[in-house]
Amino acid sequence: MPEGHSVHRIARQFDRNFVGRVVAASSPQGRFAEGAAELDGRTATEVRAVGKQMFLEFDHGLFLRVHLGMYGAWDFAGEIVADPTIASANGRMGQTNQRGTRLPPVIMDESGENSLTSIGAPRRARVHVRMSEQTTGLDDEGEQWPPPVVGQVRLRLLTEVTAADLRGPTACELQTPDEVAATIAKLGPDPLVDDVSEGEERFTAVVRRKPTAIGLLLMDQTVVSGIGNVYRAELLYRARLNPHTPGREVPEELVRALWRDWVRLLAIGVETGQMMTMDDLDPEAYRRAMASRDDRHWVYHRAGLPCRVCGTDIVLEEAAGRKLYWCPSCQR
CATH class of the missing domain: 1.10.8.50 (Helicase, Ruva Protein; domain 3)
Structure with missing residues (x-):
C-alpha cells in the first residue's frame, strides 16, 4: 500500500505540473465519467495531501479527493517538472539522511519505488517526452501524444504537456469544501x-x-x-x-x-x-x-x-x- 510519503510526493508533483493550468479530464474506464465531466476544462488551483489522501481543488470550488488504497497509483507522462526538494532520475535534489549528513547523488531503486513517472502501488511506467509546442500527434522521439491509454484508467488528467493516469484507487470522488473539511477532521x-x-x-x-x-x-x-x-x-x-x-x-x-x-x-x-x-x-x-x-x-x-x-x-x-x-x- 502506498504510504504517506508517496501521497505527499504526488501532491508536490501535481503542484508543479497541474496547478494553475487548464486540465482536460476523462474517465477511459468509465467509472468516473460524471466526475471527469465536472472537471474537464477547469483550472486546477491548489493541491494538498493529508496522510494517505490527496485533495486537488479546481476553479469551480470542487475538490478531487483520491485515496490510493492498497493498489492505486498515479502514472505520469510528458514533461514532468520535479519538485526541487525531491530526488529525481536526473540528479540530486538536496538529499540528507536522518542525521543531516550530505548524501551521494540519487540512486534509482531497482523496483522503481522512487520513480517520478509512477507513484503509488509498485508498477513501472514509461516516460513519454514531448515537444511543448505540439498538441497532438507524435513527439520528437516518435511517441504518440497524448500517450495511449493502457489498462484500467479511472481518471486521466491532461494539460498541454503532462498526463496523469489514475489506476486502482480505493476512492476517487468530488467533494465540496465542507466535505473536504469533514474528511480531514476525521484524520x-x-x-x-x-x-x-x-x-x-x-x-x-x-x-x-x-x-x-x-x-x-x-x-x-x-x-x-x-x-x-x-x-x-x-x-x-x-x-x-x-x-x-x-x-x-x-x-x-x-x-x-x-x-x-x-x-x-x-x-x-x-x-x-x-x-x-x-x-x-x-x-x-x-x-x-x-x-x-x-x-x-x-x-x-x-x-x-x-x-x-x-x-x-x-x-x-x-x-x-x-x-x-x-x-x-x-x-x-
Whole structure:
C-alpha cells in the first residue's frame, strides 16, 4: 500500500505540473465519467495531501479527493517538472539522511519505488517526452501524444504537456469544501500538514488512553496519518517496542519518541521517494539500501531472517489482516 510519503510526493508533483493550468479530464474506464465531466476544462488551483489522501481543488470550488488504497497509483507522462526538494532520475535534489549528513547523488531503486513517472502501488511506467509546442500527434522521439491509454484508467488528467493516469484507487470522488473539511477532521495529525508540536500532543494523548495494541494504533489513520505497514514495523523496531503493548501502557516519552521519529522518517521518504529507515550507513551500504528495499529496512519483509542486531529470527504475524514484522528479542 502506498504510504504517506508517496501521497505527499504526488501532491508536490501535481503542484508543479497541474496547478494553475487548464486540465482536460476523462474517465477511459468509465467509472468516473460524471466526475471527469465536472472537471474537464477547469483550472486546477491548489493541491494538498493529508496522510494517505490527496485533495486537488479546481476553479469551480470542487475538490478531487483520491485515496490510493492498497493498489492505486498515479502514472505520469510528458514533461514532468520535479519538485526541487525531491530526488529525481536526473540528479540530486538536496538529499540528507536522518542525521543531516550530505548524501551521494540519487540512486534509482531497482523496483522503481522512487520513480517520478509512477507513484503509488509498485508498477513501472514509461516516460513519454514531448515537444511543448505540439498538441497532438507524435513527439520528437516518435511517441504518440497524448500517450495511449493502457489498462484500467479511472481518471486521466491532461494539460498541454503532462498526463496523469489514475489506476486502482480505493476512492476517487468530488467533494465540496465542507466535505473536504469533514474528511480531514476525521484524520490523525500529519507532520507535514499540522503543527509538529500540536501533532505530538494529539498523538500522545490519544495513544496514552487507548487499550489497543500500539501496532494497531500506528495503522489507525484517525490516530496518526500516513503510516502504513512498512513504517509501522520500522518505527516499532527503532523504538524497540513490542507491537502488542497496549497504547496506554507505552511510556509517554516513548510515545513522543515514536512521533518524532515519524516526523524524521516521513521527511526522508518524501525527499528520497524511498522508505529509508536505517541510520548511519557507510556510502556503499547506503547505495545498496537506496537500490534495494531488502537492504534499507530493519525488520520489514525479513520474516525468518536473522535480526540485524541480535540474530533472532524476525517474526511474521497477521494483525488486523495486515502483515506485521518484528523481532521478539529486541522488541520485548
